[in-house]
Amino acid sequence: MPDEQRRNDSREGQVGIPGGELRFLVEGAGPALLVIGSSVYYPRTFSLRLKRALTMIHADLPHFSKLGPDFPLSHVNLDFYADCIERIRAASGHDRLAVAGHSHHGNVALEYAKRFPDRVSRLILINSPPVGVRDTLAAAERFWAEHATSYRRNLLAERRAALSARGSVATSGQNFVAQYVADAPLYWYRPRFDATPLWHGVPIATRILPAFRAMFSQYTMSWDVGAMPAPVLVITGTHDFAVPPSLWAPQLAGLPNLSLCQIERCGHTPQLERPNAFDPLILSWLRQ
Template identity: 50%
Template structure:
């Protein structure tokens, strides 16, 4: 277990990428940005949100490449496109080709980790290491039920009071007038006590400028309704690192603790002062863990 005091600092003021671009696929324009040099890490999800959450201390040893998935990407008016988990895997493969990557470390946070696993199972020769952060090892229903039980059992009364206060402040009539993407962000920010170690943390700045394609987002969520989390060593031999937060009440660590005996061997680390996003909440401890696991120099 990793024990290190740390608080999420939010996006760095004046953040600028050192490189990037856009790659068009049917129905979407996927952006990517790069930071640092060294071992390539392909980080799935959003080229806007995720660069704000990964520690800068990794830049000296790793080439961090943040790529959009469709639900956090610009939408192209090219007609209706069927969106499946296979579509997402092919998008990642197209981006890999565009970037000229042969083998790389694949990183996914939350449900983006489930997408990362799906890609790694389809293209195992491309993935040297797989990193799953706050990723649920089961379907949506199982995750929601486990999160509810974990919240009732482990959340402090003070944390529960902050959530109740946040929810009371939500104006449902005003929310109904917002575009769906803005409504999602407002609810996400209000749900902070379930997501962050610091129950008062304001995640709104992390979402500034993030495009949200609500149609793709709905399809993305549906991937995991009848979802089975598994892999076989003969199909995916890349080492797997799983990072969870003790105070993650959305994807509770108890999910992994119950699944580990049934899965191929993984390196599992639990961060004691993190919620759903350990790379932001305990950045230096996360960087040390990741680099040590990858066999790189410490930051």
């Protein structure tokens, strides 16, 4: 099971925010890498090899935390999210560290680095979209039409039909997970991969998820290397049908200080699917 990967020397912490708290889990030893998104989900996706080589700090963001009904939706914005990360950074005891984010959490990591450049030594974006939601969906549809096999297409249709036939389950959080699991052909190189165990015990604040997605509806990735000098590593997977690698080629000319690496036979979560390719890449780049 994924939780068996946790090191005996791990420790937990938390910081308060209006209407709730954000937890973080610290594992391993070595240079610090702050992974934002969820202190429950993401530790299950990274290998023991990385946890032996790095001090990995896995931190919640509000939409994957336990929030009370008084959490204000007006706080779901990039400034507040960056402040959340800064609170966690301070609570972790590290003055300056590398920061990583997967999918839209990579966009949040970048926006944190732009607001707190003195706190970020390096930035890692894992299968993150460089453009807004509409453009990402359009590119994903084209990539699916051009590259998805008939087996993958038929399997996605079958899984979605089966999910629709079952109807809603007990909670909105369970519905969120059920949809993600059913859409495995979009997210994973192995189209039948069962992501259910990754979500066990993950608090999902479904009330604020639409507002979180809305932050990126008109998003365009950009930064000024003078104001945000941290080197940026972008990692994509050849079989990511949710955030396709084709998104990146048109953006590269306008993005400074960036290295782009593509991992073969890999979907949306390369750290879990291809650790033998992902881990050396990360460690080598962090040591440069």
